[in-house]
Amino acid sequence: MSSEPLQAPQNPEDLYLYADPDDPVPAHRPINQGDCFEGVRLSNGPLIDRAMLVAHPCAMRKGNELRPELVVAEISPYPGISATKWPNGHYDVMPLPAFTGTSISTAVYLHRLNSVKSEDLLVAKRIAALTNYGQVVFLQRWIHHLSRLTVKIDEIMGQIRPVYSEVDMQEDWCEAALSVETSTDESYEAILHEASTSFQDFLGDPRKDDSRRNLMKEESGLVLVRQQVALERFRRYGR
Numbered sequence: 001m002s003s004e005p006l007q008a009p010q011n012p013e014d015l016y017l018y019a020d021p022d023d024p025v026p027a028h029r030p031i032n033q034g035d036c037f038e039g040v041r042l043s044n045g046p047l048i049d050r051a052m053l054v055a056h057p058c059a060m061r062k063g064n065e066l067r068p069e070l071v072v073a074e075i076s077p078y079p080g081i082s083a084t085k086w087p088n089g090h091y092d093v094m095p096l097p098a099f100t101g102t103s104i105s106t107a108v109y110l111h112r113l114n115s116v117k118s119e120d121l122l123v124a125k126r127i128a129a130l131t132n133y134g135q136v137v138f139l140q141r142w143i144h145h146l147s148r149l150t151v152k153i154d155e156i157m158g159q160i161r162p163v164y165s166e167v168d169m170q171e172d173w174c175e176a177a178l179s180v181e182t183s184t185d186e187s188y189e190a191i192l193h194e195a196s197t198s199f200q201d202f203l204g205d206p207r208k209d210d211s212r213r214n215l216m217k218e219e220s221g222l223v224l225v226r227q228q229v230a231l232e233r234f235r236r237y238g239r
Helices: 132-147 153-181 188-203 219-237
Strands: 016-018 036-041 047-053 069-077 093-096 106-117 126-130
Touching (some): 036 069, 036 106, 047 106, 106 132, 153 188, 153 219
Antiparallel strands (some): 016 126, 036 126, 093 106
16 A cells, blocks of 8 residues: 555646636537536436546447446535645545636545436536646545555556547647638537547557557557648648
């Protein structure tokens, strides 16, 4: 069991990729671990104010589709804590300082877990998404909550960088598709689904050793795949 302190962000803004009501999470960004939603209807019926999706990006999908039910943790008010208090306490929560532009201190309660139907997890109600760093900070606290083991930030990032890179690349791919195809008769949802599927097809079947998805497991392969995705995205959509 490790006694190393947990990570504390020097600047709360480092946690959030999107958390400003004036700069909402784009609908074309794939739903991902660490995404926060409001007005969440739980599978057993109750409606809660806010929740964070805690399922691993790979575990929440089968192919390109979300699984029928996903795991979330409740977000509720929590006393504000300084960065100096993150490393050695408050182990049952993931603090969310300066969350969504409000002055109310909140946190993800890691012991308040529930399931939601994926069809009820609406992107229109997604109010925040974490940066890659923010997701790693969450994962470190999540692992510690479950095991009281502290895994170093660099070790976590090394393992999950391909997953986060895939999410970022798919967001860029879908944004490019929407920018050139929204003038067609196809609906926004149809274009987004088609673009998401084509991106996943381009990465390839993970069961095949030579698929781009498997190349991404190594840093040199990840760099190569990023280049290939950028070239293919430009070939298809001109950007």
